[in-house]
Structure formats: C-alpha cells, structure tokens
Amino acid sequence: MLELLPSGSACSRIPVHKPPPERLVSIAKAGWHMGVRGLFGFAIVVAWCASMRPVFAACVNGHPSLEQEYRSSAVVFAGRVGSQEVTPEAGGYADGTTYSVSVEEVLRGAPGKTINLFSENSSGRFPMRAGTSYLIFVYEEQGRSMVNYCGNSGELTEKASALGSLRKIKARDAYAASSRQAILETFREYETLNEEFLISLENGKGKSGKPYSVLREEVEDYAEGPFDNALDAAQTQVCKQSDAEVLRALFRVILATSNSAEEKPAWILGEVFVCQPVLVQRQFKSLPTAKQSSLYGTLVEGFDSAVYGRPQSDEHVVDLRRKLRKLAPEGWQ
Known part of the structure; x- marks a missing residue:
C-alpha cells in the first residue's frame, strides 16, 4: 500500500484507500520485459516507497514555527x-x-x-x-x-x-491590544486638551469654562506624562506590528497639535520612518495634499534626528533619504 513519497522522487502521495495509479500499473507490466533482476529492483523501489514514514511526504514544505x-x-x-x-x-x-x-x-x-x-x-x-x-x-x-x-x-x-x-503569546497579544487602544485614546485626549487650550488663548477660557492658566498647566502635564508614554508605545506598535491605524493617529495628533513646541512627536515620526519606510510612504501618500504639505517638514525634521550621528554615506541612510525626498509635496523647498 503506497502512502508516501519523498519530494521529487518517483513515488507519489496516494490516499491509503485507493489502488496504485495506472502509471505504476503500466510500469509493473513493463517489468515482465525486464527480466528477473529488473523485477527485483522494481520491487525494492515499491517497498521503499511504501515503508516511508508519513512525515517525509507530508512535510515537503517543512514545519512552521x-x-x-x-x-x-x-x-x-x-x-x-x-x-x-x-x-x-x-x-x-x-x-x-x-x-x-x-x-x-x-x-x-x-x-x-x-x-x-x-x-x-x-x-x-x-x-x-x-x-x-x-x-x-x-x-x-x-x-x-x-x-x-x-x-x-x-x-x-x-x-x-x-x-x-502559546499562553505567553496570547497574553502578549492581549496586552498589545489594550496598549494599542490606550495609545489611540491618549492621542485623542491630548488633541481635545490642546483644542481647549487654543480656545483659551483667544477667549481667556476654554469651552469647559476653565481659565487659560489652568488649561495650559493641564496640557503641559499631559504632554510630559501620558502623551509622552503613548508616543513611545506608538513607536513600538508601528515598528513591530506594522500598525497602520496607530500611524495614522500619530499623523493626526502631530497635525492637530502643531502649535506645541514638543520635539518628541517629530522624533518618533522619524524613528517610525526608519523602521517602517514603506508603511509610512503608503500612509503619507493617502493624506490630502494640504496635510502632506503640513506634515512633511515634521517628517524631515524627525528623520534627521533619528539618523543623527550615523555616517551620511551609510547605504541604508542614503536609501531612506532618497525615499523621503520622493514624498516631498510639489513645490517643497
């Protein structure tokens, strides 16, 4: 009964309940013209094919980790x-x-x-x-x-x-999922706080009624605490998980808080471009032209910070800089 075959051999994978295919039958018939020695050799080949362990035939593509x-x-x-x-x-x-x-x-x-x-x-x-x-x-x-x-x-x-x-992988994935949600929520909260702060600049108080001085302190504390931590987590999430949604959220929060003097958002964006250039290119090009123009300068600034200290002749840096230039909006100087 033939079950298995080595990849590339003359033996074929055959369901165990079926008879040998006509090709082998015809070869067996041809064996009558081989003489006793030829038949004996053919019998050895058939026996070898039939005795092989299932893993040999079934695993021609290897074993997944x-x-x-x-x-x-x-x-x-x-x-x-x-x-x-x-x-x-x-x-x-x-x-x-x-x-x-x-x-x-x-x-x-x-x-x-x-x-x-x-x-x-x-x-x-x-x-x-x-x-x-x-x-x-x-x-x-x-x-x-x-x-x-x-x-x-x-x-x-x-x-x-x-x-x-597997339990560790599952726990890690669950943590990543909760961490991912926390990143998105933190970015949204920072955008909301910053919007309140900008309103207070003009009116002396925000929509909530809080005065400018209170809102300024709140937005600064949030930037140095939860938002700073969320930026680090976002870098890890995008670099390791190729998370396009978190990357888009990073774009949004940078654009929405462009009034901030914080340098870290630009640096994180530059680091993300270094680790995931293709993903950043794709998501950047999907932005409206006006937003591309507003964001591109921050991307360049962040990239320069991310590769600071590396030899300018470094092939990887040269290739990344070439890709970065291709993203430049029309008329960008």
Missing part, C-alpha cells in the same frame, strides 16, 4: 476528543474520520464548546484517540476544519512547553 502556525491558524485550542465517525469520500477529499473535540482552553479564535475536525485518510492524516487531550492548531479548507500533520499539534502531555509559550 510555533508562532508562525499560531498566527496563520483560524483557531488554536487545547481539547479532549469525545467521539469519532467515518466520513465518506466527498468534495474532492478521500474518505476519513471526523472527530468531535471538546474545547478546554482557547488560545486563539472562537471555536465554541465543541469543534468537529476532519482528518483525510491519506498520508497527511492527523489521527486522534477518543478520551485523549490535544493541543490543536486548526485551519479551514473548503468548509472543513482540519489539522496540519506537519504542524505543532499533538497530544497535550507532550506539548507542555508549547502550551506555555
């Missing part, structure tokens, strides 16, 4: 197999087994209390045992929830380290 598979999976969870049933061939799949798995701990996605997982009866099958708990990475294909044989799924007793790492 724990975090790679986590990021690409629809659902990741720990659960116990409750029941299983034979699933007939349909929809381009060979026959197989569908397992009903009770969800015990959700690490990614929203699988509900139970999830049905299909395992095709082929060399890439992922067999499970009723009553056993597993760490499972789920991907969706043609309406079926399945498990990658070559991934990081496996019996929970053997996945303690992986489970611990």
Whole structure:
C-alpha cells in the first residue's frame, strides 16, 4: 500500500484507500520485459516507497514555527476528543474520520464548546484517540476544519512547553491590544486638551469654562506624562506590528497639535520612518495634499534626528533619504 513519497522522487502521495495509479500499473507490466533482476529492483523501489514514514511526504514544505502556525491558524485550542465517525469520500477529499473535540482552553479564535475536525485518510492524516487531550492548531479548507500533520499539534502531555509559550503569546497579544487602544485614546485626549487650550488663548477660557492658566498647566502635564508614554508605545506598535491605524493617529495628533513646541512627536515620526519606510510612504501618500504639505517638514525634521550621528554615506541612510525626498509635496523647498 503506497502512502508516501519523498519530494521529487518517483513515488507519489496516494490516499491509503485507493489502488496504485495506472502509471505504476503500466510500469509493473513493463517489468515482465525486464527480466528477473529488473523485477527485483522494481520491487525494492515499491517497498521503499511504501515503508516511508508519513512525515517525509507530508512535510515537503517543512514545519512552521510555533508562532508562525499560531498566527496563520483560524483557531488554536487545547481539547479532549469525545467521539469519532467515518466520513465518506466527498468534495474532492478521500474518505476519513471526523472527530468531535471538546474545547478546554482557547488560545486563539472562537471555536465554541465543541469543534468537529476532519482528518483525510491519506498520508497527511492527523489521527486522534477518543478520551485523549490535544493541543490543536486548526485551519479551514473548503468548509472543513482540519489539522496540519506537519504542524505543532499533538497530544497535550507532550506539548507542555508549547502550551506555555502559546499562553505567553496570547497574553502578549492581549496586552498589545489594550496598549494599542490606550495609545489611540491618549492621542485623542491630548488633541481635545490642546483644542481647549487654543480656545483659551483667544477667549481667556476654554469651552469647559476653565481659565487659560489652568488649561495650559493641564496640557503641559499631559504632554510630559501620558502623551509622552503613548508616543513611545506608538513607536513600538508601528515598528513591530506594522500598525497602520496607530500611524495614522500619530499623523493626526502631530497635525492637530502643531502649535506645541514638543520635539518628541517629530522624533518618533522619524524613528517610525526608519523602521517602517514603506508603511509610512503608503500612509503619507493617502493624506490630502494640504496635510502632506503640513506634515512633511515634521517628517524631515524627525528623520534627521533619528539618523543623527550615523555616517551620511551609510547605504541604508542614503536609501531612506532618497525615499523621503520622493514624498516631498510639489513645490517643497
């Protein structure tokens, strides 16, 4: 029974319930003309193909890292197999087994209390045992929830380290999400405070009725405290997560508070351009022309601060400066 093949070999991946393809049958018939020695050699090749471990054929694309598979999976969870049933061939799949798995701990996605997982009866099958708990990475294909044989799924007793790492990734993502929201809220609050302050410059007090002196102190304290921290967090969020929304919020807060003498917003913008030049280019070009003109000077100032002390002949710096010049609005001097 042929199950597996090495990549690039003469053997083919064949569902275990199907007979050998006509190509191999014709080769076998041709063997009558090879003589006994030729037939013996052919038999060795067939036996070799049939005896190979499933991982060799099913994993021609390698094994994803724990975090790679986590990021690409629809659902990741720990659960116990409750029941299983034979699933007939349909929809381009060979026959197989569908397992009903009770969800015990959700690490990614929203699988509900139970999830049905299909395992095709082929060399890439992922067999499970009723009553056993597993760490499972789920991907969706043609309406079926399945498990990658070559991934990081496996019996929970053997996945303690992986489970611990996934819990840390989940916690880190949750923190990043809350941190991200805090960044956006802090930027909005700073814009609101600054607007109040600007009104008080003309009227002696803001819309809230607070006098100029109080609002000035409030906006300065906020700039040196929460806003300063949010700028650092925004740099990390954009550089590490390629977060376009946070980048756009950074654009907005810089434009809305252009009256401020604070230098840090420009410096952060420059650092972000160094770490994510393509993202900054794309988002900058999406701004209205007037806003591009207002923001470009700050971007140049921030970039110069970010690369200060680096050799001007540094190839990376030269390339970034060339990209920066391409962003210059028409007529910019």
